[in-house]
Amino acid sequence: MPKLTQSEFLNYAFKEAVHREELQGVYYTHLAKTIADTRLKIIFQDFARTNCEHLEQLKLEMNNLNIKNS
Numbered sequence: 001m002p003k004l005t006q007s008e009f010l011n012y013a014f015k016e017a018v019h020r021e022e023l024q025g026v027y028y029t030h031l032a033k034t035i036a037d038t039r040l041k042i043i044f045q046d047f048a049r050t051n052c053e054h055l056e057q058l059k060l061e062m063n064n065l066n067i068k069n070s
Helices: 006-034 038-064
Strands: none
Touching: 006 038
C-alpha cells in the first residue's frame, strides 16, 4: 500500500477537520434552538459561536496551504 505524502496527509486532515466542525456546528445550533433551559441554551449558543471561529481558522489555514475545500 502506497504511503501518503505530507501534502496528501495535510489535505485529508484539514478536510476531515472542517467536516467535523461543520457537523458539530449543526448539532450545537440545533441544541441551542430546542433546549428549554436558559443556561444551557446560552452555553450551546457559545459553543456554536466558538465552532464558527474554529471553522474560519481552519479555512484560513487551508487557504494559506493552498488546500481547496471541496
